Structure formats: structure tokens, C-alpha cells
Amino acid sequence: MAENTLRGKVAVIGGGEKNLGGLLSRTFAEGGARVVVHYHHSRDEAEETVRAVKEAGGEAVPIQGDLTRPAEVSRVFDTAVESFGGVDIAVNTTGMVLRKPILETTEDEYDRMFGINAKAGFFFIQEAGRRLNEGGRIVSLGTSLLAAFTDGYATYAGGKSPLEHFTRAAAKEFADRRISVNVVAPGPMDTPFFYPQETPERVEFHRSQAMGGQLTQVDDVARFITYLVTDGAWFTGQTLFPNGGYTTR
Numbered sequence: 001m002a003e004n005t006l007r008g009k010v011a012v013i014g015g016g017e018k019n020l021g022g023l024l025s026r027t028f029a030e031g032g033a034r035v036v037v038h039y040h041h042s043r044d045e046a047e048e049t050v051r052a053v054k055e056a057g058g059e060a061v062p063i064q065g066d067l068t069r070p071a072e073v074s075r076v077f078d079t080a081v082e083s084f085g086g087v088d089i090a091v092n093t094t095g096m097v098l099r100k101p102i103l104e105t106t107e108d109e110y111d112r113m114f115g116i117n118a119k120a121g122f123f124f125i126q127e128a129g130r131r132l133n134e135g136g137r138i139v140s141l142g143t144s145l146l147a148a149f150t151d152g153y154a155t156y157a158g159g160k161s162p163l164e165h166f167t168r169a170a171a172k173e174f175a176d177r178r179i180s181v182n183v184v185a186p187g188p189m190d191t192p193f194f195y196p197q198e199t200p201e202r203v204e205f206h207r208s209q210a211m212g213g214q215l216t217q218v219d220d221v222a223r224f225i226t227y228l229v230t231d232g233a234w235f236t237g238q239t240l241f242p243n244g245g246y247t248t249r
């Protein structure tokens with residue numbers, strides 16, 4: 001990528017149909033990027049996001065895939081090449097959360113958690129590393145739990161933690177092509193992903209711990225990721241924590 005702007009770039013957003021990923025798809029398109037909107041189950045949301053991008057004068061295509069299967073990760077990137085001629089930016093917002101004590105966690109739950117949070121994260125970075133143009137940007141979504149000493153989230157935080165090592169290795173391995181690779185690790189974020197694991201008391205506790213007394217807002221995280229893939233591209237190999245729920249607006 002010759003310049004630090006979204007204009008003319010092609011972005012693949014893993015989980016780009018709704019919540020944080022949906023906002024990123026629309027934000028990148030508003031900035032002039034053409035966007036591949038990956039989705040898993042939420043076809044209606046993907047079509048709605050693509051429609052919103054097009055109505056705003058942008059370009060986007062939807063593509064379904066289970067990203068725990070490397071062949072499907074590859075197919076998502078094929079879509080970018082076939083539709084738009086290449087890829088510059090790859091953001092993986094996919095993930096799955098489970099709050100459960102270690103003693104109650106089954107093998108199946110362990111496999112599902114590590115399948116989407118770690119394995120899919122690895123093959124997304126690998127495929128992005130193969131396909132991205134010189135000067136590309138890769139971002140994976142972690143969690144602020146990566147820096148926490150807490151109970152209940154062993155397979156979620158544990159499943160996300162390999163992303164930090166994959167990212168550091170990739171940052172060095174792709175550096176000769178000036179591809180930046182980072183993890184963005186938000187705090188508890190105000191989306192439907194967060195609430196099912198928590199009691200109302202715990203939600204209030206998380207709010208009380210955040211600056212501004214509110215959960216992290218997707219708008220703030222999307223603005224931070226937009227910075228990271230444009231002017232902030234000098235960051236690489238980092239885990240960055242845009243936390244606190246404090247908003248500048």
C-alpha cells in the first residue's frame with residue numbers, strides 16, 4: 001500500500017457482517033475501501049451490511065465460511081482477489097466466548113473454543129500473509145482478558161492468547177514486505193456477544209470499572225482499528241488495548 005489511507009484499498013473483514021465487524025465493513029467502505037464481508041451464520045446481517053455499503057456508494061461482497069476450516073479461509077481471500085484484484089487489509093473479528101469453570105469444561109467445548117479463537121486465527125494470519133499486497137495490514141481481535149488474572153475464562157482468554165505469539169512471529173516474518181500485524185484487545189464491549197456470559201451484577205461491575213462508567217463502545221474500537229490500518233501502521237507485532245469505555249465524543 002503506497003499511502004496511509006483506505007482509498008482504493010481492498011479489505012477482508014472476518015466476521016464483517018455485524019457488531020464490531022459490521023461497523024468496520026461500513027467504516028472502511030466510507031473511507032474508500034472495497035470490502036469483502038465474511039459471515040458465518042448471519043447471512044441476513046451480511047446482506048444488510050453489503051446493502052448499506054452500496055447505498056452509501058461503496059463496493060462490498062458477502063462470503064460465507066467456517067473459518068475453523070483453512071480451505072474456507074482461503075476461499076474468503078479468493079473472493080477478494082476475484083472480486084477486487086487483490087487484498088491490502090485483513091481484519092479478523094471472529095471469536096467465541098465461554099465463561100465456565102475449568103472443572104466443568106468439556107473436551108468438545110475446549111475444541112470449539114480453540115478452533116475458532118486460535119486455529120482460525122492462525123490460518124487467517126497465514127492466508128493474509130500469503131495474499132496481502134506489499135505494505136498490507138493484518139489485525140486480529142483479542143480481548144483485554146489477555147492481560148487479566150481472572151477466573152472462568154480459561155478457554156476464551158487461553159484460546160485468544162496464541163494470537164499474540166502468531167502476531168509477533170508474523171510481524172517479523174512479513175516485515176520485509178512491510179506488512180504490519182497486530183492484535184487489538186478491547187475490554188467488555190457493548191454487543192450481544194458479551195451479555196449471555198454475564199449476570200446483571202457482573203455487567204454493572206464491568207461498567208463501574210470502565211472510565212466513563214460505560215462498556216467499551218464498538219465505535220471507539222472501530223476508530224482505533226481504522227487508525228491502525230492507516231496512520232498507525234507503524235505499530236507492528238503488538239497487542240494493543242483500546243479499553244476503558246471512555247469516549248472522546
Ligand SMILES: NC(=O)c1ccc[n+]([C@@H]2O[C@H](COP(=O)([O-])OP(=O)(O)OC[C@H]3O[C@@H](n4cnc5c(N)ncnc54)[C@H](OP(=O)(O)O)[C@@H]3O)[C@@H](O)[C@H]2O)c1
Pocket residue numbers: 014015016017018019020021039040041042065066067068092093094095096097116141142143144185186187188189190191192193194
Ligand atoms: N463483545 C465483547 O465484550 C468483546 C470484548 C473483547 C473482545 N471481543 C472480541 O471482538 C470480536 C468481535 O466481537 P463482537 O462483540 O463484535 O461479536 P460478534 O459479532 O458475535 O463476533 C464474533 C464473530 O465470530 C463469528 N464466528 C464464530 N464462529 C465462527 C466460525 N467457526 N467461522 C467463522 N466465523 C465464526 C460469528 O459469526 P456467527 O455468530 O454467525 O457464528 C461472529 O461474526 C470477537 O473476536 C470477540 O472475541 C469482544
